[in-house]
Amino acid sequence: MNKKWWHQSTVYQIYPRSFNDHDGDGIGDIPGIIEKLDYLAFLGIDIIWLSPVYQSPNDDNGYDISDYYEIMSDFGTMEDMDRLIEEARKRDIHIMMDLVINHTSDEHRWFIESRKSKDNPYRDYYVWRESSDGPPSDITSVFSGPAWEYDEETGEYYFHLFSKKQPDLNLHNKEVRKHLYTMMNFWLEKGVSGFRMDVIDLIGKEIDENILTDGPNLHDYLQEMNREVLSTYPTITVGETPSATPETAKLYTGEGRDELDMVFTFQHMSLDERAGKGKWALKPLDLIDLKQTLSKWQTELHGQGWNSLYWNNHDQPRIVSRWGNEGEYRVESAKMLATLLHMMQGTPYIYQGEEIGMINIVFDDIRDYRDIETINYYNEKISEGVPHADIMKSIHVKGRDNARTPFQWDSNLHGGFTTGTPWLEVNGNYKNINAEDAVKNEESIFYHYKKLIQLRKEHDIIVYGEYELILEDHPEIFAYTRKSGNEILLVIANFNEHEPAFTLPSGFDDKDCEILISNYRGTAHPSELKKLRPYEAVVYLIQSENTSNSFQ
Template sequence: MEKKWWHRSTVYQIYPRSFNDHNGDGIGDIPGIIEKLDYLAFLGIDIIWLSPVYQSPNDDNGYDISDYYEIMSDFGTMDDMEKLIQEARKRDIHIMMDLVINHTSDEHPWFIESRKSKDNPYRDYYVWRDGSGGPPSGITSVFSGPAWEYDEETGEYYFHLFSRKQPDLNLHNKEVREHLYNMMNFWLDKGVSGFRMDVIDLIGKEIDHNVLTDGPKLHDYLQEMNREVLSNYPTVTVGETPSATPETAKLYTGEGRNELDMVFTFQHMSLDEVDGKGKWALKPLNLRDLKQTLGKWQTELHGQGWNSLYWNNHDQPRIVSRWGNDREYRVESAKMLATILHMMQGTPYVYQGEEIGMTNIVFDDIRDYRDIETINLYNEKISEGIPHKEVMKSIHVKGRDNARTPFQWDRSHHGGFTTGTPWLEVNANHKEINAEDALKDEDSIFHYYRKLIRLRKEHDIIVYGGYDPILVEHPEIFAYKRKLGNETLVVVANFYGNEPELSLPEQLDGTSCEIVINNCEGASGRPSGLKTLRPYEAIVYLIKH
C-alpha cells in the first residue's frame, strides 16, 4: 500500500455551533475556533473536520445549504474562514470541510428557480414527479413522514430524503455535477485540504426504481469527481456511507480506484438497535458482535483500503454514556474505549469533548431539544399514542443533541462556552467535566488521548500492522494483536465493570515486552502472565521478537 500523510493523522471534528462562542450571542463561531487552535495543537491532532459553516437557514443545523460560497452569519465572515485556514496551517493543522451535495436548502437560488415552472432551466436540478395521483412512491424521510412534498405552484411533488426544507439534488444532471465541482475547487483554492462527504452513497440514487443507496452510477460519479477535482490537489477525503460493507468499502477506497481515501462504516453503530426497527428501538450491545464487526473491517480492508475509526460524531450519542460507564468509571471506561479504537489500523476521528469524557444530556421536556430529527420523532410517536416517558427514554439514549451540547471549557457559568445564553443548554456536569481541569490533571482523559495520538506517529505497527483477534468468544474482554516485522502489539481491554479472568494464548515475555500505554493506576507493574483485569482496564503490550 502506498503510504499517505494522513495514515498517521488523527482527525478532530468541530461542530461549530457548540464549540466556542467568541462574540457572546450564544452560538459558537469561527473566531471562537481560532481562539482554541492552540488547545487542539497541544492535543496533537492533524486535521479538523469542520461541520458545515456555509450560508443556511439552519433547518438542519447547517446541513441545509442556501449558498455554498458564503459563510453563515451566525459563524462569522469569509475573512474569518480564511484566517482560520491560515492560523490552522501555522500549527500544521489541515481543514477538512463538510461537503453536502445530496441536497440543498429549499432557499437555495437553484431550488427557488426550480419550483417556479416545469420548464424552468433549473427544474431538472432537483427531483420532481407528477402529482395527479398522490405521492409517487411510499419512500419515507429519514426525519419522519413521507419523502415527497407536494408543491402547489406546479402541481408536482419534489423529493427530500431528509427535511422538507432539504430537497434532493439530481446528480444525474451533468450541469449540477459541474456546478458542484466548481464549488469544491473554490474551497480547495482557499486552502482547505479535503472534504468529509455527507451521505455520499446517496448521490447515484434511482428513485423510480426505489434505489436510494449504491445506485448504479455512484462510483462513476465519484471517479469523475476525483478526475475533475480531487486529483488536482493533495487532498484527504472521507465519505459518510451508512450502507457500506467491507466489500463495498474496497470500491470506494481501493488503490487505483481513484474515488475516496476512506469511508465511515455504520455497522458497529447499529449493534445496539433492534434489527430492522431503526436506531430508536434499543437493545443491549453484545460485545461479541462488536468484536466481530470491527475485526471484519480490520482484516478485510488490510492492504486493500483504509479504515476510519470512530465512536462519536455530531449524529451519535456520547460513547462513554453509550457503551462505557459515565458514573463510577467514567475516566477508566473512556480511556478503555479510546484504547481499543486508537490501536487499530485506520485514521482515528475524535469528536469535540470526547477527549475530556463529555457525557450524554438528559432533558425531560422535549422543548429543551433543538434537533429536528428528535423533535419530529417525538411528535410522531406521541401521535401514535406512545407514552412521553417511553419516547424520552429512546431520545435520552440516542438523540443527536447528546453530542451537540456546548463544549465544557471550564467550571464557570455555561461552562465557559459563552457569555450569553447558549443555543442549547450546557450539561450541568461541566463543573466536574471540563477542559481546564483536564489539562491540569496528568491522569486525565485528555492527556491519555494526547498519548494515543502521539503513539500513532511513533509506531509503524499501529499504522500498518496486521490485525489478529484473540479471546474472540470472551463475553467481557476485547483483545487483539497487531503484527508488523519483528514486533507484536497486544491490546487487552475489559469492556465492563467486573473483574473477569482471562488466559492469553501466549505468555508475554517480560524481558522483551513493554507496556506502551495503560489506563489504570499501577498497571505498568502488571505481571506479563495476566490472570484478571480490573473494571474497564486496558493495557497495550509491545513485544519485540
C-alpha cells in the first residue's frame, strides 16, 4: 500500500453550531472555533472535519445549502473562514469541509429557477415527475413521510430523500456536475485539504428503477470527480456511505480506483437496532456481532482499501451512553472504547466532546429538541397512537441531538459555551464533565486520547500492522493482535463492568513486552493477568521472532 500523509493522522469533527460561541448569540461560530485551535493542537489532532458552514436557511442544521460560496451569517463571514484556514495551518491542522451535493436547499437559486416552469434551463438540475394520482412512487423520506412533494407552480412533484426543503440534485445532468466541481475547486484553492462527502452513495440513484444507493453511474461520477478535482490537490476524502460493505468499500477506496480515500461504514452502527425496523427500534448490543463486524472490515480492507474508525458523529448518540457506562465507570469505559478503536487500522475520527466523555441528553419534552428527524419521528408515532414515554425512550437513546448539545468547556453557566441563551440546552452535567477540568487532570479521558493520537504517529504497527481477532467467541472480552515484522500489538478490552477471567492465548511469548497504554494503574504483563477489571483496556507491544503463529 502506498503510504499517504493522512494515514497517521487523527480527524476531529466540529459541529460548529455547538462548539464555541464567540459573540454571545447562543450559536457556535467560526471565530469561536479559532479561539479553541490551541486546545485542539494540544490534543494533537491533525485534521478538522468541519460540518457545513455554508449559507443555509438551516432546516436541517446546515445540510440544506442555499449558496455554496457564502458562509451562513450565524457562523460568521468568509473572512472568518479564511482566517480559520490560516490559523489552523499555523498549527499544522488541515481543514476538511463537509461536501453536500446530493441535495440543496429549496432556497438555492438553482431550485428557485427550476420550479418556475417545465422548460426553465434549470429544470433538469433536480428530479421532477408528473403524476395525476398522488406521489409518483412509494419511496419514503429518511425524515418520515413520502419523498415526493407536489409543487403547484408547475403541477409536478419534486424528489427529496430528506426534508421537503432539501430537493435532490440530478447528477445525471453533466452541467450540474460541472458546477459542483467548480465549487469544489473554489474551496481547495482557498486552502482546505479535502472533503467529507455527505451521503455520497446516493448521487448515482435511478429513482424510476427504485435504485437509491450504489446506482450504476456512481463510480463513474466519483472517478470523474477525481479526475476533474481531487487528483490535482493533495487531498483527503471520506465518503458517507450507509450502504457500504467491505466489498463495495474496495471499489470506493482501492488502489488504482481513483475515487475516494476512505468511507464511513454504518454496519457497526446498526447492531443495536432490530433488523429491518430502523434506528429507533432498540435491542441490546451483542459483543460477538460487534467483533465480527469490525474484524471483517479490518481484514478485508487490509492492503486493498482504507478504513475510517469512528464511534460518534453529529448523527450518532454518545458512545459512552450507548455502549459504555455513563455512570460509575464513565471514565474507564470511555478510555476502553477509545483504545479499542484507535489501535485498529484506519484513520480515527473523534467527535467534539468525545475526548472528555460527554454523554447523552435526556429531555422529557419534545419541544426541547431541535433535530428535524427526531421531531418528525415523534409526531409520526404520536399520530399512530404510540405512548409518549415509549417514543421518548428511543429518542433518549438514539436521537441526533444527543451529539449536538453544546460543548462543555468549563463549569460556568452553560458550560462556558455561550454568554447568551444556547440554541440547544447544554447538558446539565457540565459542572462535572468539562474540558477545563479534563485538561487539569492527567488521568482524564482527554489525556488518554492525546496519548492514543501520539502513539499512532510513533508506531507504524498501529498504522499498517495486520489485524487478527482472538478470543472471538468470548462474550465479554474484545481482543485482537496487530502484526508487523517482529512486532506484535496485543489489544485487550473488557466490554462491561464484570471482571472476566483472562488467559493468555497459547503460544504467546511476552518476555519482551512493553505496556503502551492502559486505562488502569498497576496493569500486569499478559502472562500475569488473571482477570480484567471493569472496562479495563490495555495494549502491549511485544517483540517476538514467532510472528507467524495465530493465537487462539
